[in-house]
Amino acid sequence: MCAVLLCLACKLELETISGTSVDYRYSPGLVPCAGNATYVDQFAVFAAGLLAVDRPAHVSFAWVPAEEFGVGRLRSCEGSLGCASKNEAYSQWPIHLHEVVHALLYSVNEAPLPFLEEGVATALDMSVYLTLDVLRVNSGGKDDGDPRPELTKEAHIDYAKAGLFTLYLIQRYGPEKFMTLYRRSKRAADLSAVRGLFLNVYDIELDEIVEAYLQDNDCPADIIHFPWYECTAPRLSPQDGAWLVERPVDCSEDDARGGIDSDLGVATSVTIEVTEPGGHTIEIVGPDIGMVHLAPCGGCRWLDRQVVVFTGDTETAFLPVGEYLVTARFFEASEADVRVSITPSP
Numbered sequence: 001m002c003a004v005l006l007c008l009a010c011k012l013e014l015e016t017i018s019g020t021s022v023d024y025r026y027s028p029g030l031v032p033c034a035g036n037a038t039y040v041d042q043f044a045v046f047a048a049g050l051l052a053v054d055r056p057a058h059v060s061f062a063w064v065p066a067e068e069f070g071v072g073r074l075r076s077c078e079g080s081l082g083c084a085s086k087n088e089a090y091s092q093w094p095i096h097l098h099e100v101v102h103a104l105l106y107s108v109n110e111a112p113l114p115f116l117e118e119g120v121a122t123a124l125d126m127s128v129y130l131t132l133d134v135l136r137v138n139s140g141g142k143d144d145g146d147p148r149p150e151l152t153k154e155a156h157i158d159y160a161k162a163g164l165f166t167l168y169l170i171q172r173y174g175p176e177k178f179m180t181l182y183r184r185s186k187r188a189a190d191l192s193a194v195r196g197l198f199l200n201v202y203d204i205e206l207d208e209i210v211e212a213y214l215q216d217n218d219c220p221a222d223i224i225h226f227p228w229y230e231c232t233a234p235r236l237s238p239q240d241g242a243w244l245v246e247r248p249v250d251c252s253e254d255d256a257r258g259g260i261d262s263d264l265g266v267a268t269s270v271t272i273e274v275t276e277p278g279g280h281t282i283e284i285v286g287p288d289i290g291m292v293h294l295a296p297c298g299g300c301r302w303l304d305r306q307v308v309v310f311t312g313d314t315e316t317a318f319l320p321v322g323e324y325l326v327t328a329r330f331f332e333a334s335e336a337d338v339r340v341s342i343t344p345s346p
């Protein structure tokens with residue numbers, strides 16, 4: 001058995017770029033962008049800081065092609081885009097922060113409640129843009145976003161519901177309490193055990209916490225800051241009141257992340273600071289299909305709306321005062337300039 005496993009493991013040959021917290025690995029033949037290894041490594045430090053974990057565990061992340069999933073040491077990953085085994089994360093995407101979170105938190109609890117495990121991974125990964133409001137609209141009003149039916153599931157958890165409720169718990173009651181909940185939780189716990197755990201950690205009944213979560217549609221003023229990782233991107237200064245990103249989104253640029261021919265394309269981020277509230281027009285022009293994603297860095301993450309605009313389109317949104325992340329993503333590495341503009345509406 002061991003010999004077979006060893007032999008299968010040998011097949012997974014990976015290039016490695018060693019980092020302080022994360023070793024970035026990829027299959028030969030795949031072409032990661034120049035910024036990937038640093039981006040993932042710095043994410044571990046950022047995530048540990050947000051979650052008030054003393055220091056991040058040393059983990060690895062590997063980008064591997066789809067055909068590697070489900071075979072050899074990745075046989076348990078079959079049918080998924082990404083997976084984590086102990087402190088090793090694997091994905092068919094060149095960057096998959098969700099899986100990195102699983103690997104990072106393995107040292108905190110090897111078998112936590114799956115709802116919390118998926119909740120915190122979703123809360124830290126930009127790839128889920130949903131808010132509680134959007135989740136309700138998408139269900140045609142049939143689902144109010146109540147996390148309780150998901151709490152004791154061991155599989156097929158609604159990631160958006162778990163992520164949004166996790167954001168609420170962290171921003172409302174703090175990361176320390178959430179991590180205590182995470183540390184003490186157990187896979188396969190029944191509902192009464194989960195209720196007991198919440199009462200023990202928060203000193204509030206689970207039902208009371210959930211009712212407040214479902215009913216409070218306004219962001220409390222005393223919320224705990226829990227920004228997206230992309231909010232650490234460099235600040236872009238406005239010119240004549242407008243912001244303009246005009247540059248190639250080329251995989252070989254140091255701040256580009258993603259991969260050649262990957263589903264995620266090539267992305268780069270900046271942050272902007274809006275000092276005058278009001279309508280803003282967001283436009284993206286590029287040689288390839290792309291999208292721009294604009295989201296607030298402050299506020300309540302489970303409530304805040306985000307703006308997504310595709311190449312050739314224009315979108316107008318009301319932006320309150322505050323800091324925002326702007327991520328431009330193109331689905332082919334482009335050496336030609338792309339142009340993203342954010343202009344106050346007259």
Ligand SMILES: [Zn+2]
Nearest residue numbers: 098102118121
């Ligand atoms: Zn997961």
